[in-house]
Amino acid sequence: MGIGKLIAVAVAFAILAVSTGRLPQILNVVQIAQIQLIHDWPASKWGRAMLPFPTERVFSSKH
Numbered sequence: 001m002g003i004g005k006l007i008a009v010a011v012a013f014a015i016l017a018v019s020t021g022r023l024p025q026i027l028n029v030v031q032i033a034q035i036q037l038i039h040d041w042p043a044s045k046w047g048r049a050m051l052p053f054p055t056e057r058v059f060s061s062k063h
Helices: 004-021 023-039 056-061
Strands: none
Touching: 004 023
């Protein structure tokens, strides 16, 4: 989807929200989604960094 179409959809959605009087509720839902996204992106959930070789081979005493 191009940026032009995305802007057109966002403008149509905003006009619909204002005309129906539901803008405050929609803004509240968007803020909750933003907070949820911030909480879902901490570095602790990114996993482990890739090592150049397996850890077992380096720290093992079975050489």
